[in-house]
Every structure is written in structure tokens, then in C-alpha cells.
Amino acid sequence: MMSNLSLANIGKTYPNGHQAIHSLNLDVEPGELIVLVGPSGCGKSSLLRMIAGLETITDGELHIGEQQVNRLEPAQRDIAMVFQNYALYPHMSVFDNMAYGLRNRRTPKAQIRQQVESTAEMLQLEQLLERKPRQLSGGQRQRVAMGRAIVRQPKVFLFDEPLSNLDAKLRGQMRIEIKRLQRRLNTTTVYVTHDQTEAMTLADRLVVMNAGRAEQIGSPLDVYHRPQTPFVAGFIGSSSMNFITGRLDHHQLQLGELRIPLKQKVDFNGEVIVGLRPEHLHRGTDYPHRIELDVSLLEQLGADTLVHGKVPGLDQELIVRLKGAAPCEPGTRLSLGFHCDELHLFCANSQQRIN
Amino acid sequence: MIENRPLLNLISHLTLCLGVLVVAFPIWIAFVASTHAPEALNSGTVPLWPGDRFLLNYAMALGLETGQKTLNVNLISMLGNSLVMALGITIGKLLISMLAAYAIVFFRFRFRMLSFWLIFITLMLPVEVRIMPTFEVVADLGMLNSYSGLILPLIASATATFLFRQFFLTVPHELIEAARMDGAGPIRFFIDILLPLSRTNLAALFVIMFIYGWNQYLWPLLITTDEHYYTVVMSIQRMLSVGDAEVAWHLVMPSTLMAMLPPVLVVILMQRLFIKGLVETEK
Known part of the structure; x- marks a missing residue:
């Protein structure tokens, strides 16, 4: 069931003039898992619903396989969607929930039974086929919702924040299960989430969205290591990246009192935003650049410790992620080192990456 | 909230019983009246306990043949x-x-x-x-x-x-x-x-x-x-x-x-x- 999905200059303008999606281009390879990620209100759900056919597309062209589907009804697009609150039919048994779409397509009875049963087996739902949704736990409902999508063998799966109603532990399990299923079925998938961990772990490619635009499209590691804008840099990675404003003059970076000669050639002079991830500040001596941190607060996570503090001469608070238990107390001074390759430089005006 | 106050319980129950009585009494009277002979009802006093004409009265009201004068409607x-x-x-x-x-x-x-x-x-x-x-x-x-x-x-x-x-x-x-x-x-x-x-x-x-x-x-x-x-x-x-x-x-x-x-x-x-x-x- 491999099929590609392509979005060409897709846009959405509401009748009141509000532009929800700005001319977005994306080619999804057959079997690829694309994650749309961004804060709430960034347009990721709107985009998914446009692909699904639940929202009209006002600009551009949407292709599924060879077919242009802009004006097709959801049921005619050969897609299946898993909703955030599952949207199971409350009065139907699990079997009927899964069979409903097939029945409406006039699939022969024997084939429906066979397809539903094999899907149920794949999702370990065989014992639950006669139950009603209200007799199921959250995780089971989630699996039924996925079963309803899988059983139709569509060209494209769409997931709209499917795990956000589950507790943290179950969410982790289901995330792995979704990834495995998608690999096994090899079906093209678009997955929407606001959770960057979910996005990083699931995606073949990420689309980071902000205010109706795709800020960056790339593999999770690519987005993590080379974010194109401060927004992407701050959104991907937990805890959030530290940003410091500074100046760049002839390959010399000026941060408050600190002067850092850059190894790479960067043809830019002027105001810059410097990003440095909390996990890229280290204790120890084998780092070429050093800063002093006045510790104000510690967050003990067990495996790691988040240290909040200020660097003399800089305005912004910094967060540092250190391995293991607390190596210091609030009120003390900590000496930390970093590599200048791990600095992310953005132009303060255009908000674009410059190194 | 669960309260246990005997006096309050008593008063509430009394009020409820009174309400039931007010609603149910006329229906009881209607039922009693439906089981008496016409003479008993037209004598001026209303009987309070059922009489012995239950089956006969109901059969007549339904227009079944009983040899007695029935209603002017079906x-x-x-x-x-x-x-x-x-x-x-x-x-x-x-x-x-x-x-x-x-x-x-x-x-x-x-x-x-x-x-x-x-x-x-x-x-x-x-x-x-x-x-x-x-x-x-x-x-x-x-x-x-x-x-x-x-x-x-x-x-x-x-x-x-x-x-x-x-x-x-x-x-x-x-x-x-x-x-x-x-x-x-x-x-x-x-x-x-x-x-x-x-x-x-x-x-x-x-x-x-x-x-x-x-x-x-x-x-x-x-x-x-x-x-x-x-x-x-x-x-x-x-x-x-x-x-x-x-x-x-x-x-x-x-x-x-x-x-x-x-x-x-x-x-x-x-x-x-x-x-x-x-x-x-x-x-």
C-alpha cells in the first residue's frame, strides 16, 4: 500500500481574511512517516484536516498518488484518520466500529469479517471485539481507533494528536507501537503532535510549523543539530535552548565580556542571537571556551540535574543540563565549558541561521 | 452530603406523606365510586371503602351486555x-x-x-x-x-x-x-x-x-x-x-x-x- 502524498503551494484563507496556512510545499515519500509539530494554533491540525478533506483547501494542489484530490469528499480520498478523542461510535461494538467503513463501501460480509479479525489480531483486540467502547480502557480505545483506520487499508494514515489523552507511561508504549505498526504496514503517514519528544522519536521527517508556515522540514537529527530559525531551535529539544544576544565582528563573537573567535568562516557582521543547548555546557577542563555561572536554582531529575543561573555580564538566565546528582548548591559559582561548534548563530533581524 | 437528623427525617417524611395523600385521595375516591351501585352514590354521602360492583360497573362502562342501562357513548x-x-x-x-x-x-x-x-x-x-x-x-x-x-x-x-x-x-x-x-x-x-x-x-x-x-x-x-x-x-x-x-x-x-x-x-x-x-x- 505505498503511495506518495504531495502538497503544492497549499494555503488556507478563511472567509474573514485570516490566513491559517501560508503556501506550504511538501512531498511525502511512499511509506514515510511525517510529523507536523508546533505550538497550539500554528496550523498543524488545520493542515491535517485539509489533507483529510474536512477543511477546504483555498490555494494550491493536493495529490494522493496520481490523483488530484482537492475537491474530493474524505471518504473518496482513500485515507483514514485517528482522532484525538478517538471518536468511536459509542453504541457499536468494537467489531462494528471497525467494520462500519467497510460496510459503507459495500465490502462483502465474509471479507469484512476476515479483515477485521486479522486487524484485531495485529492490535491484540481479539478478546474485545464484542465490547462497547465505554467498557474499554483508554489504551484499548486508542487501539480500536487505530484498528478502524488500519482495517480499511488506506493509502495514507492521518493521526491527529492521538496520544494526548493517555497518561505518560501509556503514551510511551503507544508511541512505540505506532512506530512498529507503521513500519510493518509501510503506509504513508502524517502525524500531528505538539509534543516534541513524540515528534523526534516517531518522525522520518519533521515539519516544524509556526503561525501557518513550515519553519523547517527535515529529519529529526537534522532539525536538532541545524535548526534554521530561533523558533525551531527553541521548540525542538527539552529543555529549551538558551538564547543570548551578542555581536559578530570579523569572526569574533562578543557576548557581554566574553570574546569568542569562531573557527568556521561566517560572513556576517552585526547583531546576532546565539543559541546553546543546555546539554552542550559541560563541567571539566577539556573545552576551549569557559563561562562562570552563578547558580540560582536546581532541578533534580535523578539521571540529570537542571541548573538555572546567570552569567556575570549577561542579561539572560541560562539553563544547564548536567549528568548525575547536583554537583553544587544554589548561591555558588560553577565553571562550565563548551565547544564553539555547538553554538547556533542566527541573524537578529532576519531570524535566519548564519553558521 | 449525608446527614442524619431524626427530627428532620420525620418532618420530611410527614410532609411527603401528606403530599401523597393529597394527590392520591381523589383517585381513591374515584376508584371507590366505581365499585358502588348508583343509589349509593346519589344518596349524598360519599362512601370511603370499595363496594361489591367492581366487575359489573366496569363491564357496563365498556358497553358489554349486562342487561342494565349503559352509557350514552361507546x-x-x-x-x-x-x-x-x-x-x-x-x-x-x-x-x-x-x-x-x-x-x-x-x-x-x-x-x-x-x-x-x-x-x-x-x-x-x-x-x-x-x-x-x-x-x-x-x-x-x-x-x-x-x-x-x-x-x-x-x-x-x-x-x-x-x-x-x-x-x-x-x-x-x-x-x-x-x-x-x-x-x-x-x-x-x-x-x-x-x-x-x-x-x-x-x-x-x-x-x-x-x-x-x-x-x-x-x-x-x-x-x-x-x-x-x-x-x-x-x-x-x-x-x-x-x-x-x-x-x-x-x-x-x-x-x-x-x-x-x-x-x-x-x-x-x-x-x-x-x-x-x-x-x-x-x-
Whole structure:
């Protein structure tokens, strides 16, 4: 069931003039898992619903396989969607929930039974086929919702924040299960989430969205290591990246009192935003650049410790992620080192990456 | 909050018992009266305990051959008329109001809110207020003395439309979208999903509407002049207008009690669903 999905200059303008999606281009390879990620209100759900056919597309062209589907009804697009609150039919048994779409397509009875049963087996739902949704736990409902999508063998799966109603532990399990299923079925998938961990772990490619635009499209590691804008840099990675404003003059970076000669050639002079991830500040001596941190607060996570503090001469608070238990107390001074390759430089005006 | 105050309990129970007594006593009297000979009832004092003519009185009221003087009306055919009218009104109301609410909630069309408010405003106009124009229309359509004349003018219901609207508004939007994904058009969605989900609401409204239809008095009184179409509620009044003759209380009372029976049965049989439909929404 491999099929590609392509979005060409897709846009959405509401009748009141509000532009929800700005001319977005994306080619999804057959079997690829694309994650749309961004804060709430960034347009990721709107985009998914446009692909699904639940929202009209006002600009551009949407292709599924060879077919242009802009004006097709959801049921005619050969897609299946898993909703955030599952949207199971409350009065139907699990079997009927899964069979409903097939029945409406006039699939022969024997084939429906066979397809539903094999899907149920794949999702370990065989014992639950006669139950009603209200007799199921959250995780089971989630699996039924996925079963309803899988059983139709569509060209494209769409997931709209499917795990956000589950507790943290179950969410982790289901995330792995979704990834495995998608690999096994090899079906093209678009997955929407606001959770960057979910996005990083699931995606073949990420689309980071902000205010109706795709800020960056790339593999999770690519987005993590080379974010194109401060927004992407701050959104991907937990805890959030530290940003410091500074100046760049002839390959010399000026941060408050600190002067850092850059190894790479960067043809830019002027105001810059410097990003440095909390996990890229280290204790120890084998780092070429050093800063002093006045510790104000510690967050003990067990495996790691988040240290909040200020660097003399800089305005912004910094967060540092250190391995293991607390190596210091609030009120003390900590000496930390970093590599200048791990600095992310953005132009303060255009908000674009410059190194 | 659970409180245990004996005095408060006692007073509440006394109040409740008093209420039950006030409501139940007239019905008890009616029942007692339905079991006595006419002479006992016309003597001026009302007996408080049942007599020995239960079977005879009821058989006579139903017009069964007993060799005694019976009523001037045919109770069985009137019970039938009442049933046809009540069921007609109930089923018609449910169908129309459900479809109206479906249109108003799930479809975007011009004058949608206007039509909702038009329906809503008719809540303020009961049959009694618009009775002259309605009578005129029904008469012009030649529907006097017919079942359709009895049923149709009462069939539109703002109350039921409003209740269905409120219920439909609580149906999650994703459910509709999921159905669209599954290839269910508007009619399929209505039949396969909305109708089963409305089951308890339908039951609750059925009870209310059936009683409303059964208890109609003024409307049948106005438009029926043919005995074939008399309903039981209006004819009880007719049993009392016997001119100079004595009112046959021993037959009127059994008729009254039997007229009460169908609504009571409907309430008792559908009680569980009725309460569910009013207090809980299944999702």
C-alpha cells in the first residue's frame, strides 16, 4: 500500500481574511512517516484536516498518488484518520466500529469479517471485539481507533494528536507501537503532535510549523543539530535552548565580556542571537571556551540535574543540563565549558541561521 | 452530603406523606365510586371503602351486555380514537422535531438561525391561543371529523425540537467527521449513529408527548361532531351532560379510571429509559 502524498503551494484563507496556512510545499515519500509539530494554533491540525478533506483547501494542489484530490469528499480520498478523542461510535461494538467503513463501501460480509479479525489480531483486540467502547480502557480505545483506520487499508494514515489523552507511561508504549505498526504496514503517514519528544522519536521527517508556515522540514537529527530559525531551535529539544544576544565582528563573537573567535568562516557582521543547548555546557577542563555561572536554582531529575543561573555580564538566565546528582548548591559559582561548534548563530533581524 | 437528623427525617417524611395523600385521595375516591351501585352514590354521602360492583360497573362502562342501562357513548371506540390520536401526535412530533433539529444543528444554510428562532418562538403559542385560525385552516382543508384533523395541527413541537437540538449539540464533532471518513453521508449518519444515540431522549420525549396527546381536550372537542371520532378525555364531559336525568356516576368513574390507564402504563413501562433520557447523556 505505498503511495506518495504531495502538497503544492497549499494555503488556507478563511472567509474573514485570516490566513491559517501560508503556501506550504511538501512531498511525502511512499511509506514515510511525517510529523507536523508546533505550538497550539500554528496550523498543524488545520493542515491535517485539509489533507483529510474536512477543511477546504483555498490555494494550491493536493495529490494522493496520481490523483488530484482537492475537491474530493474524505471518504473518496482513500485515507483514514485517528482522532484525538478517538471518536468511536459509542453504541457499536468494537467489531462494528471497525467494520462500519467497510460496510459503507459495500465490502462483502465474509471479507469484512476476515479483515477485521486479522486487524484485531495485529492490535491484540481479539478478546474485545464484542465490547462497547465505554467498557474499554483508554489504551484499548486508542487501539480500536487505530484498528478502524488500519482495517480499511488506506493509502495514507492521518493521526491527529492521538496520544494526548493517555497518561505518560501509556503514551510511551503507544508511541512505540505506532512506530512498529507503521513500519510493518509501510503506509504513508502524517502525524500531528505538539509534543516534541513524540515528534523526534516517531518522525522520518519533521515539519516544524509556526503561525501557518513550515519553519523547517527535515529529519529529526537534522532539525536538532541545524535548526534554521530561533523558533525551531527553541521548540525542538527539552529543555529549551538558551538564547543570548551578542555581536559578530570579523569572526569574533562578543557576548557581554566574553570574546569568542569562531573557527568556521561566517560572513556576517552585526547583531546576532546565539543559541546553546543546555546539554552542550559541560563541567571539566577539556573545552576551549569557559563561562562562570552563578547558580540560582536546581532541578533534580535523578539521571540529570537542571541548573538555572546567570552569567556575570549577561542579561539572560541560562539553563544547564548536567549528568548525575547536583554537583553544587544554589548561591555558588560553577565553571562550565563548551565547544564553539555547538553554538547556533542566527541573524537578529532576519531570524535566519548564519553558521 | 449525608446527614442524619431524626427530627428532620420525620418532618420530611410527614410532609411527603401528606403530599401523597393529597394527590392520591381523589383517585381513591374515584376508584371507590366505581365499585358502588348508583343509589349509593346519589344518596349524598360519599362512601370511603370499595363496594361489591367492581366487575359489573366496569363491564357496563365498556358497553358489554349486562342487561342494565349503559352509557350514552361507546367507550371502547373512544379509547381507540384516543390511542390513534396520541400515538399519531407522538410519533409525528418525534419524527418532525428530530429532523428539524438535525437540519438546524448539522447543516449550514441560509436563514438557519432565523428558522431556529421561528421554531423557538412558537413555544410561546400553545394551541389554545391560535385555535381560531387553526380551526379555519383545518375546516377549509376538509379535515373536520378525521384522524388527520385531530393529529396534524398538534404535530409540530418546539419543545422537542429544542431538546433534540440541545442533545445534538453535545454530540462530539469528531464523531461526524469519523463517519464522513467512513463514507457515511448525512442520511446514513442520521440512521446509523444519531438515531441510536438518541434512544433515551426519544423514550423520554415519547412519554411526555404521549401524555400530551392523550390529554388533549379542547381541540378534539372543537373539530369532532361525529361520534366516530370522539376521544375519551372529551367524552367524559359529555357523560355528565345528561339534562334532567341523574348522572351515572357508577359508570363515569370506571370510564375515568380506564382513561387514565394508558398514560400510566406508558410511564411505568418506560420509566427507566425516561429518567435516563432526562438526566444522563451516554457518550
